[in-house]
Amino acid sequence: MAHILVVEDDPSLGFLLQDSLESAGFLVTLCPDGEDGLQALAEQRFDLCVLDVMLPKLDGFTLAQQLRDQSLQTPFMFLTAKALKADRLQGFELGCDDYLTKPFGLEELVYRVKAILRRTQPQPETTAAENAKMADMHAFGTSWLEFNNLQLHVAGQTYTLTHREAELMRLFAQNAHQLLKREEILQRLWQDDGYFVGRSLDVFISRLRKYLQADSTVKITTVHGRGYKLEVAV
Incomplete structure (x- = not known):
């Protein structure tokens, strides 16, 4: 007042x-x-x-x-x-x-x-939680994703992702330690689980693994015949 x-x-x-x-x-x-x-x-x-x-x-x-x-x-x-x-x-x-x-x-x-x-009058400063919400930020291990900026921060490096890469990384971050079935990922991000879309998913996961390799606390693992899991060291 x-x-x-x-x-x-x-x-x-x-x-x-x-x-x-x-x-x-x-x-x-x-x-x-x-x-x-x-x-x-x-x-x-x-x-x-x-x-x-x-x-x-x-x-x-x-x-x-x-x-x-x-x-x-x-x-x-x-x-x-x-x-x-x-x-x-x-x-x-x-x-x-x-x-x-x-x-x-x-x-x-x-x-x-x-x-x-x-x-x-000075405008109130936003809190860290508000800033994170505005950036749609997700932390995992020592890395984090700014979804709205399409930026992935790993071991002091910043990678600019494609929108699909960012969507996939966010999906993993929101479901850390949980199995994401391959067909579930395809349907949620592409609304299609066909062969060619599946090949695109393989490419995106390969890129994310390359970005994350400098962070020893994070790993995207393949659960053969089922899907993928983002494992984060506690």
Whole structure:
């Protein structure tokens, strides 16, 4: 949940801003003047500041300058009745992420806030498990297959497979230590168990064995008259 600081001296507008942003799912701290806003920034971390420009004690432009002078990287946007070009330019020169002039719709404000947060908030890092899922990764022995990239990694070497080779290697990896009948492989990968397709399977298995020969923990064995098995040392 993003935490937003709203600095607005008009109590009615401040209430409306807080209510709208909280209804949109944000945590909101409301301050009535610039000095209170500056104090809140010293005590808490915020994901975004929404600043009125014409504030008592410390105006919004000065508050924004304080942010930058203190090297705070909190993004901020201005809400103001000051619509002159010079005022807008001053706001952007201070580094604001948006400048919204009054009157404005509360729905528009929420959309602008969401847009700023999308640009400025770091995206969560994917976990190793998520990365493996995205790559359709399969490990066996000291080797592994990135199916989506058609890459087989063996003993420090990377081999780019054909799509059919990758499908076959994935099938073995998903069924390590289990007998895969020859006709079952042919039907699952080719939907055909004819003679010529069978010869293609022999070629693919020969290639995979060649790729894997540098990994002593992995071996594709032939179970005569039945099929094949990927054996992985434990």
